[in-house]
Amino acid sequence: MSKPVLVGCGNMGSVLADAIIEKGICSAKELTVVEKYSNQYTQRLQEKGTRVLEHFSELSGNQDLVIVAVKPQDSSEVLDEIATRIDDNTLVISIMAGITLEFLKNKLPDAQIIRCMPNTPCAIQLGMAVYCGNGRVSDKSYVIAQSILSTMGKAFRVEKEIMIDAATGISGSGPAYVFYLAEALKEGAIKLGFDEEQADLLATQTLLGSSTLLQQSEDSPEELRRKVTSPNGTTLEATKHFDSKGLKQILIEGFEAAYNRSIELGKPKEN
Numbered sequence: 001m002s003k004p005v006l007v008g009c010g011n012m013g014s015v016l017a018d019a020i021i022e023k024g025i026c027s028a029k030e031l032t033v034v035e036k037y038s039n040q041y042t043q044r045l046q047e048k049g050t051r052v053l054e055h056f057s058e059l060s061g062n063q064d065l066v067i068v069a070v071k072p073q074d075s076s077e078v079l080d081e082i083a084t085r086i087d088d089n090t091l092v093i094s095i096m097a098g099i100t101l102e103f104l105k106n107k108l109p110d111a112q113i114i115r116c117m118p119n120t121p122c123a124i125q126l127g128m129a130v131y132c133g134n135g136r137v138s139d140k141s142y143v144i145a146q147s148i149l150s151t152m153g154k155a156f157r158v159e160k161e162i163m164i165d166a167a168t169g170i171s172g173s174g175p176a177y178v179f180y181l182a183e184a185l186k187e188g189a190i191k192l193g194f195d196e197e198q199a200d201l202l203a204t205q206t207l208l209g210s211s212t213l214l215q216q217s218e219d220s221p222e223e224l225r226r227k228v229t230s231p232n233g234t235t236l237e238a239t240k241h242f243d244s245k246g247l248k249q250i251l252i253e254g255f256e257a258a259y260n261r262s263i264e265l266g267k268p269k270e271n
């Protein structure tokens, strides 16, 4: 595989750098990081032998593989720098939220471009990344993108870019929905008499155990839920209450609101 250049080594960029080294995509010495100011992540990588540059323009010659992990507001400046060192063999993978393929194509007309939406559990390599390419991406480049993005967890490709907005509403924002449920479980536990530490443990361990069970079991979520719910039992009382308030529908409407907002944020800004 080509030697990757990672532009932007903050929270997400450093996660990706660690994951691709750990999973053997490249060695620390084969990775180049471009980062404006030295930080704890670049220092750690430098100690392992990674080359760290301040500007993309310091690279000589065109690059084969560039991963862009700067904040969306820095995208324009960074893409202009990258544009000077790419050709139609270059694969550019962007993980910048809300930066569309159209915007990336306008900045990097020759490149093979992949836009990806990761989520925060990527930090512990249990992330979910969904990605989409422009018309120029070769089969080989898709294989490379799949192997790079799955170092942070699971990854899959979608054909239509609108599905990146859909993934934003589900897996991108999803961790926040789960943390919201954790907050409710914790507050509920305290209301029922547990102290804060016990309530924390009850919420966290219930979520961890349930999601691991869901992942390991062949049963659907509905079936697993049915198995916890005995007739006239305690769980049924709670789920009857949720249903009477239309909770599932409210949640789905929330996911749709996130999806719509993602589409809105991706639209070109009017002056």
Ligand SMILES: NC(=O)c1ccc[n+]([C@@H]2O[C@H](COP(=O)([O-])OP(=O)(O)OC[C@H]3O[C@@H](n4cnc5c(N)ncnc54)[C@H](OP(=O)(O)O)[C@@H]3O)[C@@H](O)[C@H]2O)c1
Pocket (backbone or CB within 6 Å): 007, 008, 009, 010, 011, 012, 013, 034, 035, 036, 037, 039, 054, 055, 069, 070, 071, 072, 074, 077, 078, 095, 096, 097, 098, 117, 118, 119, 120
């Ligand atoms: N964090 C998440 O969970 C998450 C999830 C999905 C997508 N994303 C996307 O991931 C991207 C990175 O997010 P983040 O949280 O990792 O941001 P971050 O911590 O701010 O990292 C971005 C890094 O890029 C550096 N940078 C800015 N301009 C640069 C330039 N011209 N050349 C080289 N480096 C430059 C920044 O330096 P300075 O700080 O000095 O400006 C910063 O260290 C964002 O586009 C975000 O939308 C993040």
